[in-house]
Amino acid sequence: MEKIIHRYKGKGFKLTPQRLAILKFLEGNNEHPTADEIYTGLKNDYPTLSVATVYNTIETLRDRGEIAEVTIDPERKHFDPNTTPHHHIICMECKRIADIFEDYTSEIALPQEVVEEFSVAGNHIDFYGVCRECRG
Amino acid sequence: MEKIIHRYKGKGFKLTPQRLAILKFLEGNNEHPTADEIYTGLKNDYPTLSVATVYNTIETLRDRGEIAEVTIDPERKHFDPNTTPHHHIICMECKRIADIFEDYTSEIALPQEVVEEFSVAGNHIDFYGVCRECRG
DNA sequence: TACTACCTTAGAACAATTCTATTATAATAT
DNA sequence: ATATTATAATAGAATTGTTCTAAGGTAGTA
Known part of the structure; x- marks a missing residue:
């Protein structure tokens, strides 16, 4: 947690509670979750979290090279925090x-x-x- | 053309004009077209061809191992007659x-x-x- | 030539993802 | 601390790729 905060502080990346939750969810996660799995895994704790936010955050992280898109499953995209x-x-x-x-x-x-x-x-x-x- | 007809005749696969057109379109095609590209490439000659038929035929051919699904492009599926x-x-x-x-x-x-x-x-x-x- | 199982069709439905417009808030400068 | 501002979050609409549905059509066969 502290590590995550430290990693994203002061880099033109706003650390909102939603992002922190998504980052925490992905941190060390080797299950290759889909966007929907991230959303579903968090919406109990963050009931107002929207799918759009999950997609936005994923996109930002992907563009910054912090997570990788896994394309092995033709039906949906999976994400991998291990880059x-x-x-x-x-x-x-x-x-x-x-x-x-x-x-x-x-x-x-x-x-x-x-x-x-x-x-x-x-x-x-x-x-x-x-x-x-x-x-x- | 003759070759194609010969290849599919009498195998529980009805050779309709639409299927023949799709098979011809794919035959030797190494451009890895998408479903939409197959549809677009044929609809001038077959104005009543429907997208559903393209998807149906692709699915049948894939299930019979006649074409391969290419997943390298995360945005859409491509198809390859080279198996x-x-x-x-x-x-x-x-x-x-x-x-x-x-x-x-x-x-x-x-x-x-x-x-x-x-x-x-x-x-x-x-x-x-x-x-x-x-x-x- | 007639039958029937299978195919084609348009359009609706669906699932994954992106966009839009509005409201909210983290970071920063005051 | 407070105000400012650029960035983010949200709900829902829109878009895209694909599948389903129900009706009519036709290739293969008998």
């Missing part, structure tokens, strides 16, 4: 997303014609599988 | 998507705890970059 480059695996049954902290950059050499056509900024691997719980 | 496993790179400016036919599976060994938790079915790499045209 260290890493990969994801999604359970095709329950849609749970887990992190994979492994850097494969040196292993995945791109063909020359791609390197010539694109200046490559990064990569992200989506793995697809079924988690133990869903296999029974 | 050979391959990867994609998206230009972060113009959102154009290009194919990368390279198999990195043997290079990307997953950490043991992931392999224990998930039975892994596949992977897909998203590369991010800027294409030559967008760099000027």
Whole structure:
């Protein structure tokens, strides 16, 4: 909490109670919540919190590079407070997303014609599988 | 055209003019069109074609494994008639998507705890970059 | 040629997200 | 402390991408 306040103070970022709540919700959260999950997870404690505020805050944080958008689930966007480059695996049954902290950059050499056509900024691997719980 | 007809005849798949048009539109198309782009690309020739039919046909083809859903663009789904496993790179400016036919599976060994938790079915790499045209 | 299961259609419905206009408030300067 | 101001929060409308619904149409087959 103190850490969060310290991190956002005096950087053209107003620390409102709503933002603080969202930041606290995301801090160390490795569940990759959606906007709606953030909203639902907070609305009991902050009954007047609006979805718009969640989206606004998410957008601000994303634009500042404080959180990452996870696109592995085609149905909705998930968010990840861990901005260290890493990969994801999604359970095709329950849609749970887990992190994979492994850097494969040196292993995945791109063909020359791609390197010539694109200046490559990064990569992200989506793995697809079924988690133990869903296999029974 | 003959090839397409031959491929879908007698497999519980009715070859309607609309479906034939969509199949023809997709055949060999490596532009990764969205549902709307398929619709827009055909509606001059098929003025009564409805968006629903495009979505229905896409869904049927996807379920039959004839086309693949490409999720690299968080804003909309793209479709790829090439179902050979391959990867994609998206230009972060113009959102154009290009194919990368390279198999990195043997290079990307997953950490043991992931392999224990998930039975892994596949992977897909998203590369991010800027294409030559967008760099000027 | 007639049947029937499947398909097409327009439009409504829906879900995720963004926008708008208004009110509120955190940060800052006084 | 207080006033100021730029920024944020809110509800709800709007937008976008996609799916559903109910009615009529048609490809495949018998």
